[in-house]
Amino acid sequence: xxDHKDINLLIGEAIRLNTINIKLTKAEDLTMEPISLKAxxxxxxxxxxxxxxxxxxxxxxxxxxTLYCYSEKHxxxxxxxxxxxxxxxxxxxxxxxxIRNDSKIYPRTTDIKLFTKSPYNFKEKELMDILGQLMKSxxxxxxxxxxxxxxxxxxxxxxxxxxxxxDSLTEWIEVTSLECP
Amino acid sequence: MSNITGWAGKxxxxxxxxxxxxxxxxxxxxDFVGGMGxxxxxxxxxxxxxxxxxxxxxxxxxxxxxxxxxxxxxxGRTNITSLLASNPYNAVSDSHMGGHFSAEMKYAGWxxxxxxxxxxxxxxxxxxxxxxxxEDARYLWGKGIFLTxxxxxxxxxxxAQVAAIGQAGENMVNLSVIMNNGSHSxxxxxxxxxxxxxxxxxxxxxxxxxxxxxxxxxxxxDKEMMAxxxxxxxxxxxxxxxxxxxxxxxxxxxxATDGLTWGAANPPVNTGTCDPHDLNxxxxxxxxxxxxxxxxxxxxxxxxxxCHACPIRCHxxxxxxxxxxxxLSPNVSNTCVGYSSPGGIMIQGxxxxxxxxxxxxxxxAVGAQLxxxxxxxxxxxxxxxxxxxxxxxxxxxxxxPQEEYDSIPWDLLEKGDPEFLVDFYRRITFKEGELSRLGExxxxxxxxxxxxxxxxxxxxxxxxxxxxxxxxHSNETAxxxxxxxxxxxxxxAQCHTHVNLTGSGLPIEIQKAVxxxxxxxxxxxxxxxxxxxxxxxxxxxAKWSIIRNCLxxxxxxxxxxxxxxxxPLKERNYRGNTSLESQYFSMATGIPTTEAELDLMGERxxxxxxxxxxxxxxxxxxxxxxxxxxxxxxxxxxxxxxxTPGTQKMDREDMQLAFTMFYKEMGWDEKTGxxxxxxxIRLGLRDVAAELEKLGLLPN
Ligand code: SF4
Numbered sequence: 107x108x109d110h111k112d113i114n115l116l117i118g119e120a121i122r123l124n125t126i127n128i129k130l131t132k133a134e135d136l137t138m139e140p141i142s143l144k145a146x147x148x149x150x151x152x153x154x155x156x157x158x159x160x161x162x163x164x165x166x167x168x169x170x171x172t173l174y175c176y177s178e179k180h181x182x183x184x185x186x187x188x189x190x191x192x193x194x195x196x197x198x199x200x201x202x203x204x205i206r207n208d209s210k211i212y213p214r215t216t217d218i219k220l221f222t223k224s225p226y227n228f229k230e231k232e233l234m235d236i237l238g239q240l241m242k243s244x245x246x247x248x249x250x251x252x253x254x255x256x257x258x259x260x261x262x263x264x265x266x267x268x269x270x271x272x273d274s275l276t277e278w279i280e281v282t283s284l285e286c287p
Numbered sequence: 288m289s290n291i292t293g294w295a296g297k298x299x300x301x302x303x304x305x306x307x308x309x310x311x312x313x314x315x316x317x318d319f320v321g322g323m324g325x326x327x328x329x330x331x332x333x334x335x336x337x338x339x340x341x342x343x344x345x346x347x348x349x350x351x352x353x354x355x356x357x358x359x360x361x362x363g364r365t366n367i368t369s370l371l372a373s374n375p376y377n378a379v380s381d382s383h384m385g386g387h388f389s390a391e392m393k394y395a396g397w398x399x400x401x402x403x404x405x406x407x408x409x410x411x412x413x414x415x416x417x418x419x420x421x422e423d424a425r426y427l428w429g430k431g432i433f434l435t436x437x438x439x440x441x442x443x444x445x446x447a448q449v450a451a452i453g454q455a456g457e458n459m460v461n462l463s464v465i466m467n468n469g470s471h472s473x474x475x476x477x478x479x480x481x482x483x484x485x486x487x488x489x490x491x492x493x494x495x496x497x498x499x500x501x502x503x504x505x506x507x508x509d510k511e512m513m514a515x516x517x518x519x520x521x522x523x524x525x526x527x528x529x530x531x532x533x534x535x536x537x538x539x540x541x542x543a544t545d546g547l548t549w550g551a552a553n554p555p556v557n558t559g560t561c562d563p564h565d566l567n568x569x570x571x572x573x574x575x576x577x578x579x580x581x582x583x584x585x586x587x588x589x590x591x592x593x594c595h596a597c598p599i600r601c602h603x604x605x606x607x608x609x610x611x612x613x614x615l616s617p618n619v620s621n622t623c624v625g626y627s628s629p630g631g632i633m634i635q636g637x638x639x640x641x642x643x644x645x646x647x648x649x650x651x652a653v654g655a656q657l658x659x660x661x662x663x664x665x666x667x668x669x670x671x672x673x674x675x676x677x678x679x680x681x682x683x684x685x686x687x688p689q690e691e692y693d694s695i696p697w698d699l700l701e702k703g704d705p706e707f708l709v710d711f712y713r714r715i716t717f718k719e720g721e722l723s724r725l726g727e728x729x730x731x732x733x734x735x736x737x738x739x740x741x742x743x744x745x746x747x748x749x750x751x752x753x754x755x756x757x758x759x760h761s762n763e764t765a766x767x768x769x770x771x772x773x774x775x776x777x778x779x780a781q782c783h784t785h786v787n788l789t790g791s792g793l794p795i796e797i798q799k800a801v802x803x804x805x806x807x808x809x810x811x812x813x814x815x816x817x818x819x820x821x822x823x824x825x826x827x828x829a830k831w832s833i834i835r836n837c838l839x840x841x842x843x844x845x846x847x848x849x850x851x852x853x854x855p856l857k858e859r860n861y862r863g864n865t866s867l868e869s870q871y872f873s874m875a876t877g878i879p880t881t882e883a884e885l886d887l888m889g890e891r892x893x894x895x896x897x898x899x900x901x902x903x904x905x906x907x908x909x910x911x912x913x914x915x916x917x918x919x920x921x922x923x924x925x926x927x928x929x930x931t932p933g934t935q936k937m938d939r940e941d942m943q944l945a946f947t948m949f950y951k952e953m954g955w956d957e958k959t960g961x962x963x964x965x966x967x968i969r970l971g972l973r974d975v976a977a978e979l980e981k982l983g984l985l986p987n
Contacts, residue, residue, distance in 0.1 A: 128530050182533040182857065211794040213814055217537050223527045224544070270933035274816045278763065283538055285668075286749070286759065287579075287623045 116141050117151070118161050118177075125180040128225075130189050133173040149173060170194040188225050198240045200226070202249055202263075209266035215252050215276045216261050237261070254280035292499040293353030293875035294321065299397045299419065301412060303483050304343065304404030308419045313398040318971055320841035321352025322389075323381050324892040325399045326368025327899060330379050331975060333403075336902045336982070340372035341459050341482035343405035349392065349450070349488070352843040356393030356496040356595070358505075359871045360512045361845040363595025365389035365450070365467070369479045370903075371778055372461040373666060373728025375754055378777035379899045381840060382464070384450070385594035385602075386471030389843060391448040394492025406484035411439055411451075414490040424486040428457060431660035432466050433616075439489040451487035452477040453662025455716045460726040462664040462715075470602055470620040470655075471594065474664035475778060499877025508870050515854035515863045517541065517563075517791070518572040519601040520783065520847055523855040524792030531562040533857055536792030540601075541855075542574045549574070550586040551606045563855040569598045576603035579626045580651060583644035592620055599848060607652055613709060615656045624668055629654015631671030632711055634678060638703040646703055653705035654712070661716040667779040669729050669757045670715075672748045677736060683722075686736045691720040730755025744918040751779070751917060760786040762920055762935045766818035767945040768811070770937060771829040774914040774946075775893075777900060783846045784832035789815065791853050797861050801853055805865055806831060817932035821941050826948035834889030838868060841892055891970040894953065894962050898975045901961050907986045909960035910946055956986035 120141065121131045133148045135141075143151055152175060156164050163179040169190045176186045191200035201221060208216045218237065221228045228236070240246050252260045252272040258280045262272040291314070298316075300309040316325045326348040338344045347369040354362040365388045371380035392400065395416050402412075409424040422442070427435050432453040439449045448467055455463035456477030463477030480486070498505060517523035518541035525532050526539040543558035561568040575591060576584035587607050591600035604620040611617050630637070630651040638646030658665070665671070677683040684692060699707035713719065715726040724732050729750065733742060743750050751758040751773050759779035761769045764786045773780045788798055795814045803809035811824035839846040851863035869885040872878070897909070906912050920937045929938035950957050954966035964985050967976035979985045 125530075181530045184533045185528060185530050188528060211796070212536070213795065213817075214536075220527075220537065225528060268932060270927065270931070271817060272933075274933040274935075278816060279538060282763065284627075286763075287627055 113141065113143075113151075114155055114158060114161065117155060118164060121164055121175050122177040122180060125177040128181070128189075130167075130174040130176050130186060130193060132193075133175075170196055185225075192225050192227075197236050198243060198246060201236065201240060202246050205249055205261045206263040206265065209263040209272070213267060213271075213275070214279060215267070215272050217279065218259050218261060252276040256281055292497040292877050293357065293872070295351075295393050295396045295398045295494075295496065297397055298325070298399045298401060299414070300401045300403070301419070301421075302404045303402065303406035303410070303421070303485060306406070306421055310417070316399075318888065319892055319895070320838065320888050321355070321398055322350035322364075322366035322843040323368060323837055323840035324888070324895075325350045325841075326366060326381065327379065327892060327895045329399075329401055330368060330370075331895060331899055331902075334370070336905065338370060338377070340370040340377045340461075340479055343483070345370050345479060345482075346401055346403045347476060347479045347483070348402070349389070349400040350841075350843070351389035351392045351398055352841050353398075353875050354842040354844060354871055356390040357498055357871070357875050358509075358596055359842075359844065359875070360509065360516065361594070361597045361599065361848045362843060363387060363390055363597055364840065364843040364845050365392075365473065366840045366843055367465060367473045367476050369476045371475050372459070372478050373475065373730065373755060374777050375730045376777075376904050378754075378903045379896065380475060380776065380778045381781070382473035382475040383781065383840060384465065384467055384471045384473035385597075385845065386448070386468035387595040388448045388450050388467040388471075388488075388490065390595040391490045391492050393496045394494055395490050396492060396494050400488070402480075402483065402485060404483065409484050409486055411487040411489065412485060413443065414488065414492075415444065416492055416494060424484075427486045429454060432662050433469065433660050435487050436467075436469060439487045443489040444491045447489050447491040449487055449489045451662075452480045453660055453716070455662040455664075455726070456481040457486070458716065458718055460663065460715060460718065460723075461728045461731065462666055462670060462726045464659075464662045464664045466659060466662060470592075470622075470625065470659060472625065472659065472662075472664070474666070477662050477664065498875045500874030505874055508867065508874065511864060512851065512867055513566050513569065513598070514856065515851045515859070515867075516569065516598070516848070517853070517855050518543075519575060519599050520790055521787045521849075521851065521853065521863075522790060522792050523563075523853050523861065525561070529560050531560065531564075532855075534792060534794060538790070539792040540575065540578055541572050541792070542578050543568070543572045547574055547577065548585060549588045549590055551589045556590075570600050573599055573601055574603075575601050575622055576605060579603065579623065580648040581644035583642050583648055587648075589618075594845065597845065597848075601847070605652060607649070609649065610652060610656065613653050613656075613706060615653065619652045619656050621655045621659070624665065625659070626651040626655050628665035628668040628671060629658055629708060631665075631668045632674060632708060633700065633703055633705070634671065634675040635700050636703045638705070650703070650705045650708065654708045657708055657712040661712055663712055663715055663726065666728055666755075667757050667759050669749065669779075670725055672757070673725055673729055673732055676738065676742050676748055677725075677732075680739065680741070682736050682738065687721045691722065694720075695722065728755050729757070740918075744922065746919040746923050750919075753915065753917065754913070762937055763816070764789050765825070765828065766813055766935070766937070767821050767825045767942065768829045768832065770916060770920070770942060771826070771945055771949045772832055774916060775833060776896075781846070782832055782836040784835045784850060784852075785828065787848075787850075788812075788852050793853060793861055798853075801862060802828060804862070805852065814932075816935060818935075819930060820938075821945045821948060823948055823952070826945065826952045829949055830890075830952045831886070834886055834893050835868075836889075837892040837896070838885060838889035841889075842868065842872065844868065887970070890953070891972065894955075894966065894970055895972060895975065897953075897955065897960075897962050898967065898972070898979060901979065901984050902982065905982075905984070907956070907959045907961035907984055909955075910950075910958070914946060914960055916942065959986045961986045 450467040459478040464472040466472040548555040593600035761773040799809035811828040927934040
């Protein structure tokens with residue numbers, strides 16, 4: 107029993123510490139010292155852990171490559187999902203999910219400059235290349251461009267916004283809102 | 288008087304004509320809370336209808352409130368009430384300044400200062416607790432605000448606060464300010480001080496402000512307040528994704544992020560991630576310089592400054608050595624429109640020299656220094672739009688004598704050289720030539736220069752009312768709600784209750800749910816740029832927004848932060864706490880007061896404002912004479928119909944219905960929008976009802 111408690115504590119604290127440092131913990135990280143779980147027991151162990159009193163803050167997120175964990179005491183689920191997207195390297199999905207979410211819940215169009223900021227951290231040229239490809243790719247037909255009168259580029263999902271609506275939001279965010287602070 | 292808490296208990300009356308002073312009892316104004324409320328009551332009781340702003344019969348009231356100086360959070364605003372020269376009827380209005388002036392007033396034992404009459408020679412008012420004197424200001428006459436402030440401060444004990452006017456106020460420029468603390472200005476009433484020959488007020492107080500409550504209870508409310516407070520304008524999500532945040536919004540004033548600094552501090556201060564649970568980083572959340580000027584300003588940012596008892600600090604202090612090229616101090620401090628409005632005078636753009644954004648920042652910084660020292664107001668940036676219209680329409684060329692026109696350094700304007708502003712503000716301040724008419728305000732300049740319908744009817748010039756004021760968080764902010772709010776005052780609406788929610792950065796469903804809990808239905812709020820027909824909850828939302836605004840200016844609390852409608856806390860489901868004002872009020876004054884009871888006081892204050900407007904305009908027909916909105920609101924986006932996602936175009940009939948519903952919520956006459964006798968009596972304004980009845984100004 108004592109061993110179990112110790113290992114839980116070790117895992118919990120490792121995940122929390124990583125989260126404080128704005129890092130997800132990957133399942134395979136737990137196979138390394140000092141935790142040294144066997145690869146085939148990591149998933150079960152983590153699922154068990156999240157149900158133990160005192161560890162409810164530990165959350166799991168399934169990525170394309172592996173299972174990730176974080177502590178929601180120190181990170182929100184939405185931010186953790188962004189980090190999973192970055193780790194997974196599925197850049198189209200990462201960008202499109204953000205745009206669709208913005209169009210749906212706020213609602214607003216998405217300033218492409220957002221993707222140059224943390225945790226996306228795209229370089230401008232790289233971003234423009236990716237966006238060019240994304241908008242021609244199957245499964246992303248709903249992602250559209252919207253330009254403000256100062257030519258700033260915003261993106262939106264036509265699953266949630268009409269063009270006229272998106273354009274009005276872009277103009278508001280980029281230009282008009284600054285004229286009446 | 289010794290048992291009074293919250294209020295200091297006394298009001299100082301200064302008669303400039305005969306140089307006498309009187310202390311009066313504050314508690315006779317208790318039902319009007321303080322600040323704005325006291326100001327309106329004094330104006331109602333003492334200033335006859337038809338008085339003009341610069342007449343000696345006009346009065347000017349500097350008001351603090353029962354929360355000012357108590358340590359309640361963001362309780363440092365000074366409310367100034369007087370007649371407004373830029374309004375065609377010289378109707379009553381308020382101007383407000385942050386800084387530390389009103390708190391010092393309370394420490395000196397005064398809740399308000401009523402200034403009346405006219406001094407035979409320039410004076411400044413010296414107040415050290417109850418020692419009051421008028422001092423010779425002949426030497427100061429003709430000097431700017433910065434020098435005046437320094438001079439008066441030098442004649443006062445250490446720690447004094449100074450409110451002053453510049454040359455614009457002395458010269459009775461309609462658009463002039465009163466300023467304290469070097470950058471906290473109240474726009475619109477500088478000329479009233481000038482007309483009375485009073486240059487400045489220096490005040491020092493060493494007395495306590497008592498509160499009725501046990502201080503441990505007070506601290507509990509403080510704790511709750513600090514838990515729910517956001518960044519400036521109570522934006523509760525960060526402007527970039529942050530580990531602690533579920534949501535973000537690029538236009539949020541919560542700009543702090545790891546790596547963004549106060550770059551000119553020594554050593555630079557990293558604003559960091561500012562988890563909302565970390566109360567020690569509240570003052571770092573709003574890096575306002577980059578919000579106001581863009582990324583270029585980071586390296587010039589020394590620190591954030593702000594008002595008494597405010598943990599937010601929305602004024603950025605910049606050190607820009609290049610300002611010296613314009614004969615100005617390299618240190619400039621301001622916020623928001625204080626920066627943006629001088630930028631708006633550069634109607635042909637800004638210099639492209641230097642780093643990206645540097646030219647714009649320089650225009651704003653140069654203009655802010657000049658406007659602040661001369662004490663010029665901008666009518667919420669309208670002065671720049673008036674200049675633009677007059678210039679672009681060719682009117683300026685027609686109305687200015689050729690010699691004057693040719694003397695204007697147009698080449699500097701074309702190059703975007705901020706040196707143009709040195710010339711521009713001088714002309715406005717000293718009323719040099721015909722161009723200086725721009726300083727009279729939009730109504731007067733449009734009349735004198737015969738502006739065309741296109742000025743009033745085009746959305747490009749932002750005019751909200753033919754009474755000469757622009758929109759200020761209007762139809763683009765909660766549609767009918769913002770529109771109603773914008774039509775109710777005698778100048779641009781200075782109400783932020785509604786926009787603090789819509790600008791909070793939270794998803795629309797959360798905003799709707801929150802306002803639903805406050806107002807009674809989520810239908811009070813529509814998604815941005817996608818609005819629905821009028822309903823009673825929108826009228827209630829508009830009323831709540833305004834009466835809270837009036838309360839804030841009476842208590843006095845900063846309406847750029849209050850009310851705490853939402854919070855940054857996920858665990859609270861982003862709910863704020865709208866009862867905090869009444870909790871603070873009850874604890875400060877010892878008068879147990881519910882949220883609804885305090886709101887009723889706000890309603891009384893706002894209804895008194897309406898009654899003052901009816902009296903000054905001499906008509907009950909507020910619907911047609913006071914409240915109408917300029918045409919563009921109904922005609923923008925010609926290809927789109929109202930109620931279509933993507934337009935802020937309003938529907939005429941719907942807006943008339945909105946007025947009717949709003950008047951009904953206020954208990955005003957639904958036809959005219961004037962307060963009824965029954966409502967005035969319900970609000971304890973029987974004397975107001977009686978006077979209006981005598982004047983034939985009660986609706987039938
Ligand atoms: S938010 Fe800004 S204006 Fe309001 S009290 Fe604080 S510093 Fe003053």
